[in-house]
Amino acid sequence: MSSTVQGLPPNYRTVLDVVEEAGPGGHLTAQEIWVRARALQPRIGFATVHRGLIRLHELGAVMKIDVSGEASAVYEPAASPHAHFRCTGCGAISDLEYAVPAQTVRRLAERHGVAIEREAVTFTGRCANCG
Ligand SMILES: [Zn+2]
Ligand SMILES: [Zn+2]
Structure with missing residues (x-):
């Protein structure tokens, strides 16, 4: 712990x-x-x-x-950071193996003058069951 x-x-x-x-x-x-x-x-x-x-x-x-x-x-x-997928058909939420590359996060923070602390990426679409 x-x-x-x-x-x-x-x-x-x-x-x-x-x-x-x-x-x-x-x-x-x-x-x-x-x-x-x-x-x-x-x-x-x-x-x-x-x-x-x-x-x-x-x-x-x-x-x-x-x-x-x-x-x-x-x-x-x-x-570990990962993205999510939400099915618009049945509402199921699953994990996707994806994280925004650290370099991209750094560049975005510099360009916009913000301090990024967390990321949350959610994709939507149809899951395998809903086709
Ligand atoms: Zn579904
Ligand atoms: Zn998750």
């Missing part, structure tokens, strides 16, 4: 456990995480789960994927 998440409140630890158990590519919504967290900690509230996810995201322990066209974001354990 990385040192950045030591000293977490127990409820936030439960949230992290749920996300890590789903594994990379798990892509759970906050609602789904809450349902699983309650199996471990019946008294945990949705607001706590939501705050825990925000905190864990700030700490870099959890990746947040904002999916365009979907009301809620999905979460997964922090892993």
Whole structure:
């Protein structure tokens, strides 16, 4: 376990456990995480789960994927950078092995005078099942 998440409140630890158990590519919504967290900690509230996810995201322990066209974001354990694909037919979200090259990110930051901290690339289209 990385040192950045030591000293977490127990409820936030439960949230992290749920996300890590789903594994990379798990892509759970906050609602789904809450349902699983309650199996471990019946008294945990949705607001706590939501705050825990925000905190864990700030700490870099959890990746947040904002999916365009979907009301809620999905979460997964922090892993190597990758892109996502969302099927417009069935709504399935899958991982794609792609990351913007570090050199490109650096050049963009220089050209626009911004400090880039995270990237989130989501492609949309039709999955293999939906053709
Ligand atoms: Zn993913
Ligand atoms: Zn599909």
